[in-house]
Amino acid sequence: MTNGLFGEFGGSYVPEDLQVVLNQLTEAFETYKDDPEFQSEFNYYAKNFIGRDNPLTFAKNLTEKIGGAKIYLKREDLNHTGAHKINNVIGQILLAKRMGATRIIAETGAGQHGVATATACAMFNIPCIIYMGKTDMERQALNVFRMELLGAEVVPVTAGQGRLKDAVDAALNDLIENYAHTFYLIGSVVGPHPFPSMVKHFQSIISEEAKAQILEVEGKLPTAVVACAGGGSNAIGAFAHFIDDENVRLIGVEPKEAPTLTEGVPAVLHGFKCFTLLDEDGNPAPTYSIAAGLDYPGIGPEHSYLKQTGRAEYVAVTGDEALEAFKLLSRIEGIIPALESSHAIAYATKLAKDLDSDDIIIVNLSGRGDKDVDQVFEMEKGK
CATH class of the missing domain: 3.40.50.1100 (Rossmann fold)
Incomplete structure (x- = not known):
C-alpha cells in the first residue's frame, strides 16, 4: 500500500x-x-474496557456434527458492546x-x-x-x-x-x-x-491474538481463516496477521443478495475505488441482506486488491443459509451469533466437510446475535 x-x-x-x-x-x-x-x-482500554484478549474457542460440538476440519471461533462477540x-x-x-x-x-x-x-x-x-x-x-x-x-x-x-x-x-x-x-x-x-x-490498524488486534492463540493450542497455523465481508473491517482484522502466511487460506463470505466481490466491478464509491455493485446506469446498485451490517454495495480497497491478486477468496451464501447457521450454532454450542457472523459460520460448515480432521478453520465470530433475535423471531413467525 x-x-x-x-x-x-x-x-x-x-x-x-x-x-x-x-x-x-x-x-x-x-x-x-x-x-x-x-x-x-x-x-x-483494550484490556480494561473492551475485555481483551478474548478467547479462541474450539467449537467441539459443531466440529463433531459437521465432520472434517476442526472449527475454532474467535470470540469478538465477547467484547464489551458485543462485536x-x-x-x-x-x-x-x-x-x-x-x-x-x-x-x-x-x-x-x-x-x-x-x-x-x-x-x-x-x-x-x-x-x-x-x-x-x-x-x-x-x-x-x-x-x-x-x-x-x-x-x-x-x-x-x-x-x-x-x-x-x-x-x-x-x-x-x-x-x-x-x-x-x-x-x-x-x-x-x-x-x-x-x-x-x-x-485495519486497530482491527488487526483480532488476527494478532488469533495467530498467537492457535499456535499455542495447536502448534501450527490454521488451514483457513473465514470471516463475513460487508464493508470489510472484521474480515481485514481477521486476515491482517495471516496475509504473509501464504499457506493460510483467507476467505471472505458475502451475502448472495449483495455480492460485491463476486459480482462487482472496479468503480469509485464514497471517495475511494473498490469493487462495486453498479446498476445499468452506472450508479451503486440497491442491495439487501438480512444482516444490516453486510448491506453495502462496495468493499474495502484492500479486500478488492486481495481478490484481484488471488491472495484471498470471496464466496457468497444466501440469507436462508445464514439463518440456518444462526440457529445451528445457537442450539449446539450455546452461542447466538450475529446474522453477519452467521454468513461466515454457514460457509465454514461447508468448507469443513471438504477438509481433513487435521485441518483447522478459524471463524471470526464478529458479533453476538442479541441484536438480531427480534428480527429472527419475526422472520420465523412469518414462515
Whole structure:
C-alpha cells in the first residue's frame, strides 16, 4: 500500500476542502499509531474496557456434527458492546482526543458500530451524532434505543434505500460542513485514505491474538481463516496477521443478495475505488441482506486488491443459509451469533466437510446475535 492505494484500489477522490481535513487526519494517525504513550493508552482500554484478549474457542460440538476440519471461533462477540467494532472505536476516539475534536459523528448499519461509538463517547464525554438508514433503524430498533440510552443523537437517513450506503453519504456530508471541530469515526475499511488503513490498524488486534492463540493450542497455523465481508473491517482484522502466511487460506463470505466481490466491478464509491455493485446506469446498485451490517454495495480497497491478486477468496451464501447457521450454532454450542457472523459460520460448515480432521478453520465470530433475535423471531413467525 502506497499513499492509500492497494494496487489500483483505494485512494482519495474527494473535494479539495475535505482533502485538507484528510491530510491532517493522515498526519495525526501516522504520528500517533506507533507512539508508545498512545499504544499504552490503547492497550489499557483494550484490556480494561473492551475485555481483551478474548478467547479462541474450539467449537467441539459443531466440529463433531459437521465432520472434517476442526472449527475454532474467535470470540469478538465477547467484547464489551458485543462485536469487533469497539476495537476500532477506542483507537479512533483516542486519536480524536489528540486532534482536539469536540464532536464525533459516525455511520452505522446493523447498529453495532453506532453502539460502540456512543459507548466510547459517553465514557470520554464527547457529543455524538450517529447517522443510520431509516430502514436499518426499523429492523435494529433495540440498538437504536441503546445508542440513545448512551446519550447519542441518532439521525434517521431517508435518502436512497435508507440503508448503510445512505448513512455513509450523510456522515461524509456532515464532515464536509463541520470539519473544523468534528471527527468522523468511520466504522469500516471504506472511504478515502486514510480511513481504510486506520481501521485495519486497530482491527488487526483480532488476527494478532488469533495467530498467537492457535499456535499455542495447536502448534501450527490454521488451514483457513473465514470471516463475513460487508464493508470489510472484521474480515481485514481477521486476515491482517495471516496475509504473509501464504499457506493460510483467507476467505471472505458475502451475502448472495449483495455480492460485491463476486459480482462487482472496479468503480469509485464514497471517495475511494473498490469493487462495486453498479446498476445499468452506472450508479451503486440497491442491495439487501438480512444482516444490516453486510448491506453495502462496495468493499474495502484492500479486500478488492486481495481478490484481484488471488491472495484471498470471496464466496457468497444466501440469507436462508445464514439463518440456518444462526440457529445451528445457537442450539449446539450455546452461542447466538450475529446474522453477519452467521454468513461466515454457514460457509465454514461447508468448507469443513471438504477438509481433513487435521485441518483447522478459524471463524471470526464478529458479533453476538442479541441484536438480531427480534428480527429472527419475526422472520420465523412469518414462515
